[in-house]
Amino acid sequence: MNEVKHRKLKISVLRYNPQDPESVPHMQTYELEEADGMTLFIALNEIREKLDPSLQFDYVCRAGICGSCAMLVNGRPALTCRQLTKDLGDEFTLAPLPVFELIGDLSVNTGKWMRGMSERLETWVHAKEQEIDLRRIEEPMDPELAEKLYEVDRCIECGCCVAGCGTARMREDFVGAVGLNKIARFKIDPRDTRSDDDFYELVGDDDGVFGCMSLLGCHDVCPKQLPLQTQIAYVRRKMVAMAFS
Amino acid sequence: MRVIYTDVLVIGAGLAGQRVAIAAKRRGHDTIILSLVPPKRSHSAAAMGGMQASLANVIKGQGDNEDIHFGDTVRGSDWGADQDVVRMFVNTSPKAVRELAAWGVPWSRVRKGDRQVIINGEKVTITERDEAHGLLAQRDFGGTKKWRTCYVSDGTGHSMLFVVSDHVIAEGIPVHERTEALALIHDGSRCHGAVVRNLITGELVAYIAKATTIATGGAGRVYRVTTNAVICEGTGMALALETGAAALGNMEAVQFHPTPIFPAAILLTEGARGDGGLLRDVDGHRFMPDYEPEKKELASRDVVSRRIEEHIRKGKGARSRFGEHVWLDITLLGEHHIKHNLREVYEIAKYFNGVDPVKEWIPIRPGQHYTMGGIRTKPTGESPTLKGLFAAGEAACWDMHGFNRLGGNSVAETVVAGMIVGEFVADFCDRTENDLDVSTGLIREFVAREQAKIDDLLHGKGTEDATRLRSRMQDLMTDKVGIFRTGAELESAVAELEELLKKSRNLGVRSKSTGSNPELVTAYRTQKMLKVALAIAYGALTRTESRGAHFRVDHPRRDDAQWLKRTLATWKDETASLPTLEYEQLDVKKMELPPGWRGYGAKDYIDHPDTSKRQAEVDEIRTKMEGADRFAVQDALMPYEHLLPERLRGRNERIDERLPL
Numbered sequence: 072m073n074e075v076k077h078r079k080l081k082i083s084v085l086r087y088n089p090q091d092p093e094s095v096p097h098m099q100t101y102e103l104e105e106a107d108g109m110t111l112f113i114a115l116n117e118i119r120e121k122l123d124p125s126l127q128f129d130y131v132c133r134a135g136i137c138g139s140c141a142m143l144v145n146g147r148p149a150l151t152c153r154q155l156t157k158d159l160g161d162e163f164t165l166a167p168l169p170v171f172e173l174i175g176d177l178s179v180n181t182g183k184w185m186r187g188m189s190e191r192l193e194t195w196v197h198a199k200e201q202e203i204d205l206r207r208i209e210e211p212m213d214p215e216l217a218e219k220l221y222e223v224d225r226c227i228e229c230g231c232c233v234a235g236c237g238t239a240r241m242r243e244d245f246v247g248a249v250g251l252n253k254i255a256r257f258k259i260d261p262r263d264t265r266s267d268d269d270f271y272e273l274v275g276d277d278d279g280v281f282g283c284m285s286l287l288g289c290h291d292v293c294p295k296q297l298p299l300q301t302q303i304a305y306v307r308r309k310m311v312a313m314a315f316s
Numbered sequence: 317m318r319v320i321y322t323d324v325l326v327i328g329a330g331l332a333g334q335r336v337a338i339a340a341k342r343r344g345h346d347t348i349i350l351s352l353v354p355p356k357r358s359h360s361a362a363a364m365g366g367m368q369a370s371l372a373n374v375i376k377g378q379g380d381n382e383d384i385h386f387g388d389t390v391r392g393s394d395w396g397a398d399q400d401v402v403r404m405f406v407n408t409s410p411k412a413v414r415e416l417a418a419w420g421v422p423w424s425r426v427r428k429g430d431r432q433v434i435i436n437g438e439k440v441t442i443t444e445r446d447e448a449h450g451l452l453a454q455r456d457f458g459g460t461k462k463w464r465t466c467y468v469s470d471g472t473g474h475s476m477l478f479v480v481s482d483h484v485i486a487e488g489i490p491v492h493e494r495t496e497a498l499a500l501i502h503d504g505s506r507c508h509g510a511v512v513r514n515l516i517t518g519e520l521v522a523y524i525a526k527a528t529t530i531a532t533g534g535a536g537r538v539y540r541v542t543t544n545a546v547i548c549e550g551t552g553m554a555l556a557l558e559t560g561a562a563a564l565g566n567m568e569a570v571q572f573h574p575t576p577i578f579p580a581a582i583l584l585t586e587g588a589r590g591d592g593g594l595l596r597d598v599d600g601h602r603f604m605p606d607y608e609p610e611k612k613e614l615a616s617r618d619v620v621s622r623r624i625e626e627h628i629r630k631g632k633g634a635r636s637r638f639g640e641h642v643w644l645d646i647t648l649l650g651e652h653h654i655k656h657n658l659r660e661v662y663e664i665a666k667y668f669n670g671v672d673p674v675k676e677w678i679p680i681r682p683g684q685h686y687t688m689g690g691i692r693t694k695p696t697g698e699s700p701t702l703k704g705l706f707a708a709g710e711a712a713c714w715d716m717h718g719f720n721r722l723g724g725n726s727v728a729e730t731v732v733a734g735m736i737v738g739e740f741v742a743d744f745c746d747r748t749e750n751d752l753d754v755s756t757g758l759i760r761e762f763v764a765r766e767q768a769k770i771d772d773l774l775h776g777k778g779t780e781d782a783t784r785l786r787s788r789m790q791d792l793m794t795d796k797v798g799i800f801r802t803g804a805e806l807e808s809a810v811a812e813l814e815e816l817l818k819k820s821r822n823l824g825v826r827s828k829s830t831g832s833n834p835e836l837v838t839a840y841r842t843q844k845m846l847k848v849a850l851a852i853a854y855g856a857l858t859r860t861e862s863r864g865a866h867f868r869v870d871h872p873r874r875d876d877a878q879w880l881k882r883t884l885a886t887w888k889d890e891t892a893s894l895p896t897l898e899y900e901q902l903d904v905k906k907m908e909l910p911p912g913w914r915g916y917g918a919k920d921y922i923d924h925p926d927t928s929k930r931q932a933e934v935d936e937i938r939t940k941m942e943g944a945d946r947f948a949v950q951d952a953l954m955p956y957e958h959l960l961p962e963r964l965r966g967r968n969e970r971i972d973e974r975l976p977l
């Protein structure tokens with residue numbers, strides 16, 4: 072392999088530690104030599120190891136699976152563990168996702184937000200019976216439907232769609248595309264006994280589908296390429312029908 | 317001092333921990349779950365391949381049942397597993413997968429009629445039965461006689477974890493996210509809970525519980541090269557070890573996966589080879605047929621991993637800036653197959669290596685993948701030596717995997733163990749003799765001790781750098797306690813790890829924040845990881861045989877006469893630099909399946925003196941009972957059903973094995 076000359080990267084990070092009364096939000100720039108195959112996961116860990124042990128950020132799977140590591144890269148929400156530095160310029164900025172509670176630097180509390188959303192929207196199958204006879208053969212399901220369910224079940228609750236959403240920035244309790252997508256997911260699941268009325272109760276207001284301005288800031292930033300546009304339109308159609316019925 | 321009281325404390329919010337919590341809560345016990353990260357980010361999410369359950373819906377799974385699953389699992393374990401536990405597991409796994417189906421997991425389903433599959437690199441048409449239409453589908457996995465692995469497209473673990481996590485929310489079980497258990501509170505014989513650090517504020521809180529369950533997952537990060545998430549650091553195992561009372565079982569049993577992508581070590585699924593992918597060396601030569609003429613790329617995980625490393629040692633690895641590797645070539649599968657059936661492989665290659673696997677070969681090299689060892693428990697999940705401490709999932713060793721676990725048996729284990737252990741946790745809490753009874757003095761002592769350790773790291777005179785110690789440990793583990801092990805290398809690894817452990821008692825950190833402080837976290841975790849690493853390395857040094865994934869070049873044979881026993885590591889003296897090793901004999905005379913040849917790998921082993929006698933007994937029972945139903949035969953060989961919680965007993969229905977209405 073040829074010895075290539077590596078770039079010097081200038082990474083500017085929005086730093087702020089709300090736990091520390093002395094801390095004020097400010098940009099801090101780190102200079103780092105790029106390496107082959109370097110991702111932001113590798114770059115930030117190198118910064119932490121060599122330049123600044125106090126820098127806060129969250130990685131778990133480092134494989135684009137768990138949804139922990141979303142940040143604003145040059146202002147745009149993205150999963151950073153699979154962001155190769157070679158696809159970025161020599162200088163770029165990193166900032167924490169907006170909307171979510173800031174823990175410190177690049178770390179935000181998406182978990183708390185998502186649990187709140189799940190509690191409000193009751194994002195689980197409301198089955199007919201609490202207990203089933205586990206010894207019996209399972210209920211059949213149409214194979215295509217199972218595939219369709221999985222397509223929208225792929226959401227990793229990374230928060231990119233929420234961070235990219237104008238309504239979510241203004242309305243604290245707006246459920247976001249992530250929430251509307253889940254409503255659509257449970258609505259098409261035959262195991263869930265909830266009626267359109269029940270779903271209307273959950274999202275038939277301005278914190279739900281009627282708060283959505285359909286500008287689709289969410290759709291383009293979803294790292295799992297979920298069909299958010301279609302999903303939101305589907306929920307809206309159903310809920311508008313309910314509103315007039 | 318803040319103290320939180322609850323009936324059940326569960327440390328870990330992966331599949332295992334959350335399923336335990338659901339079981340306990342449903343039985344009326346207040347339950348709190350702790351997790352380093354939001355539950356849905358736990359590493360269970362990363363399982364793609366699937367979950368083994370002998371449903372026998374697909375035509376290639378026809379005839380499958382608990383007996384065959386049992387045999388595959390015991391052989392896979394190289395007879396290291398506890399056969400009672402394997403029986404409990406295989407009988408509960410169909411129930412677990414069906415429960416998850418009712419709860420909302422979008423399992424892939426069988427479509428009736430013809431379909432094309434690739435078997436041994438050749439296109440074959442198979443026909444699914446009408447009566448199977450819409451039931452859960454199964455796929456093929458290594459080491460199984462039947463197609464048994466249930467799956468959700470390429471996101472099995474993700475969908476399972478989301479459904480179970482949402483169920484926890486539905487049950488109203490609180491999850492205290494971004495908290496970390498630092499020590500168990502105990503008096504040497506009874507566990508009372510844990511000292512827990514809030515990772516945002518740094519506050520230490522005592523959680524006091526009747527029953528404490530550790531479900532903290534694997535320890536992959538003690539190795540440099542691992543498919544595990546960055547939070548799989550094995551510190552939960554260290555919690556048990558540091559009590560001096562609880563033991564870790566078989567820590568030397570570590571699985572290596574052949575095809576993580578190089579150098580990031582992100583897992584590329586077995587499916588890539590299952591569907592016909594080839595391994596090539598520096599010259600582009602397909603080398604596996606030279607070593608394994610029969611199974612080639614599709615030999616078992618430990619065998620393929622060893623062959624790749626052997627070939628690299630012969631100088632046949634491709635070289636890059638990051639070191640040597642070989643190539644995985646899936647170009648022959650074609651664009652459509654790669655982008656549809658192997659979407660994750662395609663995305664990982666594209667995002668992490670900038671490689672287009674439709675046209676280019678993917679660099680791979682074996683890496684640590686799974687921790688078979690863990691906190692030793694009885695079949696109930698409770699520690700035999702520390703009352704009130706339970707363990708489940710990858711962190712536990714109850715012991716169903718022995719020295720090698722089969723693909724798909726691990727996520728199955730998490731939910732099965734969650735169901736079983738959860739019931740026993742609830743039973744335990746039901747008994748009045750187990751009511752909370754702990755002195756505040758003891759609680760205070762444990763909190764003060766943990767606080768002192770942290771203060772010492774922040775403000776003490778320590779000079780050692782945790783990151784350096786940790787990376788040296790990871791190098792040692794990957795280089796000397798890896799796929800090929802020798803006495804000499806293990807000895808030098810153990811000696812150096814001991815030095816590192818001693819140094820780790822003199823750590824200092826530069827950032828002084830008492831709240832969220834990643835450097836501080838690295839420091840105290842490194843101290844714990846070194847103990848776990850030593851349990852692995854020392855166990856491997858002492859075990860002078862080869863069994864399953866534990867391969868000793870200097871002792872290449874499985875030796876049942878000497879080594880049909882489980883390693884138990886305890887850390888009795890805090891100032892010691894090595895764990896104490898003891899051994900627990902496995903009883904051949906009780907085995908349903910006495911030790912023999914696995915059906916693959918080396919056919920070369922030393923028998924246990926009891927084996928032939930037990931084999932004769934088993935044969936006799938089988939002959940005598942010829943024609944009897946399989947349940948009666950099984951019961952005559954090794955009765956186990958009494959070990960299961962009442963509500964999980966009972967046969968499993970299949971298309972070809974209907975239960976009476």
Ligand SMILES: Cc1cc2nc3c(=O)[nH]c(=O)nc-3n(C[C@H](O)[C@H](O)[C@H](O)COP(=O)(O)OP(=O)(O)OC[C@H]3O[C@@H](n4cnc5c(N)ncnc54)[C@H](O)[C@@H]3O)c2cc1C
Pocket residue numbers: 327328329330331332333350351352353355358359360361362363364365366367368472473495496497498531532533534543544545547548551552583685686708709710711723724725726727728730
């Ligand atoms: C890449 C990959 C692919 C895999 N694919 C498959 C597959 O296809 N099929 C299969 O059967 N198996 C597979 N496995 C194995 C399987 O996924 C794991 O063994 C299993 O999910 C472990 O689940 P768990 O609940 O035991 O632990 P985890 O899911 O790892 O959860 C551990 C939990 O413990 C918490 N925790 C840890 N330490 C502490 C502490 N000190 N205090 C508080 N909380 C703590 C964490 O926050 C986390 O919530 C795969 C593994 C990997 C790495």
Ligand code: SF4
Pocket residue numbers: 225226227228229230231232233248249252292293294295296297299
């Ligand atoms: S919908 Fe997409 S962007 Fe939004 S949380 Fe889910 S995965 Fe992330």
Ligand code: SF4
Pocket residue numbers: 232235236237238239247248282283284285286287288289290303
């Ligand atoms: S369409 Fe716009 S308002 Fe609606 S969820 Fe998406 S980003 Fe938010």
Ligand code: FES
Pocket residue numbers: 129130131132133134135136137138139140141150151152153
């Ligand atoms: S760390 Fe898991 S998605 Fe990035």
